[in-house]
Amino acid sequence: MEEFAMSTTDHSHHRLPHQQPQESTRTGGCWSPQGELPDGPLDLVGDLHGELEALSSLLERLGYSQTGAHPQGRRLVFVGDLIDRGPDSPGVVRWVADLVDRGAASMVLGNHDLNALAGKRKHENTWLFGHGPVSQGERVVGSDGEREEILGFLRSQPVVREREDLRVVHACWDEASLQRLAAVSHPDPTSALNHHRDLIRARVSDEPDPVVRTLALQNENPIKVITSGPEMRASAPFFAGGKTREEARVAWWQQYHEGPVVVFGHYWRLPVKEMVKDDGLFGSQPHDAMLGSGRAICIDYSVGARASERKVGRSSGSRWRSERQIRSSSAQSNGASDEGRSGSSLSFLKMTVSGSPSKGARPAMPS
Numbered sequence: 001m002e003e004f005a006m007s008t009t010d011h012s013h014h015r016l017p018h019q020q021p022q023e024s025t026r027t028g029g030c031w032s033p034q035g036e037l038p039d040g041p042l043d044l045v046g047d048l049h050g051e052l053e054a055l056s057s058l059l060e061r062l063g064y065s066q067t068g069a070h071p072q073g074r075r076l077v078f079v080g081d082l083i084d085r086g087p088d089s090p091g092v093v094r095w096v097a098d099l100v101d102r103g104a105a106s107m108v109l110g111n112h113d114l115n116a117l118a119g120k121r122k123h124e125n126t127w128l129f130g131h132g133p134v135s136q137g138e139r140v141v142g143s144d145g146e147r148e149e150i151l152g153f154l155r156s157q158p159v160v161r162e163r164e165d166l167r168v169v170h171a172c173w174d175e176a177s178l179q180r181l182a183a184v185s186h187p188d189p190t191s192a193l194n195h196h197r198d199l200i201r202a203r204v205s206d207e208p209d210p211v212v213r214t215l216a217l218q219n220e221n222p223i224k225v226i227t228s229g230p231e232m233r234a235s236a237p238f239f240a241g242g243k244t245r246e247e248a249r250v251a252w253w254q255q256y257h258e259g260p261v262v263v264f265g266h267y268w269r270l271p272v273k274e275m276v277k278d279d280g281l282f283g284s285q286p287h288d289a290m291l292g293s294g295r296a297i298c299i300d301y302s303v304g305a306r307a308s309e310r311k312v313g314r315s316s317g318s319r320w321r322s323e324r325q326i327r328s329s330s331a332q333s334n335g336a337s338d339e340g341r342s343g344s345s346l347s348f349l350k351m352t353v354s355g356s357p358s359k360g361a362r363p364a365m366p367s
Helices: 052-062 089-101 111-117 144-155 175-183 189-204 210-219 222-228 305-311 329-333
Strands: 034-036 042-045 075-078 105-107 160-163 166-169 231-240 243-249 261-264 296-298 321-326 346-351
Touching (some): 089 105, 111 144, 111 189, 111 222, 189 210, 210 231
Parallel strands (some): 042 346
Antiparallel strands (some): 231 243, 321 346
16 A cells, blocks of 8 residues: 655645546536446545645545555545635645546535635635635635636536435435426536526515525525525524524435435534534434434534634644444345445545544544
């Protein structure tokens, strides 16, 4: 196995690989919201949010080389939100793009990736657009050309991927939204986002209730449902993400009863001190539990909190992963044995942030 030496490699200065439109994400020159997952064993990685060092540590522990080679022929799948918050979003995108270009990985878009493509200036993406101050030590794009390379790679990616026994999405697997996205061809994800937004705005323009308007723009726009999930009116206003909110997230997986296992990110699975992110969606369920009727699992283990904790000088503790393996859901549902099925084991990999184990303690590895 090739020796890993990520700490001495600066991915931020590597050029992105030339991205030819992939067959699985392009149809007749138009962007396709759906892509395929490769056959064989997969390692699924949660939200990255610019945490290049954490990604390096995770892949080293999994036995991957810098170029994505694995002695067991495993491949990586990223559930989106490569960027924002962390110290090196450009480096993360460059590394993932290189892995994708080599055929060692695939990914789906998250809501932060989509915001970047849509040109939405947020306090978390000043590294990309230069519209405000960045965090201390945060790497920024060096030129317009570099920015377009990053956006060009993201622009070529789908919002969902699937195969017979597995589905991957950033926030919510919703068949109705996928059908609506597929019904009209678009050149890129931003075009799809804006097309549905404009239709909804025209319909609710006379609606006096701002919460109704906001919910319509979220729940009726298929690409927003897929990348950031459905929402409902909250029972009472609450403070989260730096502002008062009146719309709460919905545990859509409670109604997901049929189809392959869905792996998704977006929703913070680990509570983080003084930060409200999951709206109580997971209750007291174990952090590596299969959700709903046992056909969904969330693998966003709150890596996005690291940036906030660094700002206040609080340590996130050791960077480790949890791992859960399942058998092919199709084989399970049919009561069949997996013997002889190549690559039916899926390893769900989660980068964690909360909790500070005692010095020298080994991270827990749930079975």
